[in-house]
Amino acid sequence: MNETAIKALQQVLGDRLSLNPALREHHSHDMSRQPAHLPDAVVFAESEEDVVQTLKLCHEHGVPVTPFGAGSSMEGHTIPVRGGVSLDMTRMNRILAVHAEDFDAVVEAGVTRKQLNAHLRDVGLMFPVDPGADASLGGMASTRASGTTAVRYGTMRENVIALRVVTPTGEVITTGRRVKKSSTGYDLTKLFVGAEGTLGVITQVTVRLHPVPEVIASAICSFATMAGAVQSVVETLQSGIPVARIEFLDEVAVDAANAHSGLGLKRQPTLFLEFHGSARWVQEQSETVRALAAENGGEDFDWATNPEDRTRLWTARHETLYSNQSLRPGCKTFTTDVCVPVSRLPEAILAARADLDGSFIIGKIIGHVGDGNFHVGYLIKPEIPEELAEAERLAERLYQRTMDMEGTFSGEHGIGISKLKYLRREHGAAAVEMMKALKAAVDPKGIMNPGKLGQAG
Known part of the structure; x- marks a missing residue:
């Protein structure tokens, strides 16, 4: 980013443009395992007009722009791989x-x-x-x-x-x-x-x-086997029960959650569930799911009915990324994010667990299994080449198996940097070329989040 562009932006934005090294470092990474890249400057937009002026000047000078929100993305979306401006939107919070x-x-x-x-x-x-x-x-x-x-x-x-x-x-x-x-x-x-x-x-x-539902009730249910837990998910959905949440944690993930959040759960494959509706409807739904789970080896169908217990339960589920440190301090999570047709879910999860059990690296499986989406997290130290290579090998097996099941290699995290190389495998060359054509038509200078969708893959 040249001095002329910086001066032009400073003239319009004043102190909303920062060259501070600490702020640039903060905007150089997200929650992914991808390496950091420093932006040349950070712009804190406070209005839509700030965004307009920033993009006009960056387009004029050919300066890359990478939008930045909470920095919680998992695949390197907000990493400014070609420098330029990191456009922070957090002050536009009205x-x-x-x-x-x-x-x-x-x-x-x-x-x-x-x-x-x-x-x-x-x-x-x-x-x-x-x-x-x-x-x-x-x-x-x-x-x-x-x-x-x-x-x-x-x-x-x-x-x-x-x-x-x-x-x-x-x-x-x-x-x-x-x-x-x-x-x-x-x-x-x-x-x-x-x-x-x-x-x-x-x-x-x-x-x-x-x-907001009249009644919200959460429950946890542990299973003797992983197959029983996942089969209960499939049967619940096939029964037409409109469960609000149905989350899966394998025994390794439960172990981490216990250590991190003090849940005290059995070290077994476990479902976290939530039901929304009237009191009578929630009771009927939950009893039906309890019966299905029991037929598949489910036990200890425990309730969390007050808001504090529900919050504690779901906070523990959401913090599974952080709980990894309790299993292996100093590790990074090599995340995956596949989604398969629900009928193939048991096969997909069991195969992923078998891959992990045959590997020398630690990993765990969690998932939003109600829509066929699950995550295998390989807990590695990326600076150790053998561990990174093994995670790449296991992920490749997972992704190819997912493609064979007519699934997708990203159910929710998106593409970012990490998954560009898989786009053609899922969508085909013609579809990827159409994406590139759209990108070129809308952004002819290629300044918007370069090195990502529409310019690679």
């Missing part, structure tokens, strides 16, 4: 409107999911998409995030109604209207949801809201 009667809200991109739900508490509504981290809604839209509640409420794809986006040349577009459906034009909202900041910068998100 909730602009809540239309309770229409079940939607309009927020700036830096608003986080917990911030929005705290704001909604008094109106009896909630935003349900829960990836675990307190991610920004702009970032969640960009990565097409999902999480523990997707089995009932869907992912960001289903819960984003409209966007405001600043294009690479600094123009502002609105991708939809605040209505339930529309049949006009290309679906630009879906184009930008999941584009990972490679086509423009999301500044405003209109999201779908849902009523």
Whole structure:
């Protein structure tokens, strides 16, 4: 990034542009195992006009721009691999409107999911998409995030109604209207949801809201075998039970959760479940699932009914990434994120566990199994070449098996840097070339999050 570009940005943005080494380092990495890359500068956008001016000047000078939200992405999305500007959206954190009667809200991109739900508490509504981290809604839209509640409420794809986006040349577009459906034009909202900041910068998100259920009940159930736990998931879904969350932890993940969060669970494959609805409906659902689980070796169907116990339970589930340190201090998690048709889930998870059991590295399996999505985490020290190579070998086996089952190698984390090499295998050469053509048409200078989607793979 040359001195002329820096001076032009400073003239427009003032102290909202920083060259501070500590701030640049903070924006050089995310939660992935990918190596850090320093941006040349950090811009803290406080308004949509700040984003417009930044992109206009960066387009003029050919400066790369990498949008940055909460920094919680898992695949290197926000790492500025070619330097330039890291565009921090966290100061754009205003909730602009809540239309309770229409079940939607309009927020700036830096608003986080917990911030929005705290704001909604008094109106009896909630935003349900829960990836675990307190991610920004702009970032969640960009990565097409999902999480523990997707089995009932869907992912960001289903819960984003409209966007405001600043294009690479600094123009502002609105991708939809605040209505339930529309049949006009290309679906630009879906184009930008999941584009990972490679086509423009999301500044405003209109999201779908849902009523807070009358009753929320959580439960845990341990199983003698992994096969029994996963088969219970399949049978629950095939029975048409609208479970709100159904999460799987293998015995290694349970061991880590016990050490990290003090849960005191049996060291067995375990399901975490949650039911939403009326008191009678929740009771009927839970009793049906209890019976299905018992037929598959499930035991100790324990309830967490008060809010404090539920929060503790789900916090332990969400913090499984951090609990890895209790199993192997100083390790990094080589994450995977596959999704298969639910009917193939038992086969897929058991094969992944067999691979781990035959390896010299430690690993664990967790998953949002209600929609066929699970994660194998290989706990390695990347600086040890043999461990990194073994994790790559196991991941390759996992991904190829997933492709053979007509699944996807990324159910929710997105592509970022880590998974570009698999795009052609899943989508085919023609589809990837169309992605590149879209990128070139929207961003002819290639300044938006370069080295990611649309420019590689």
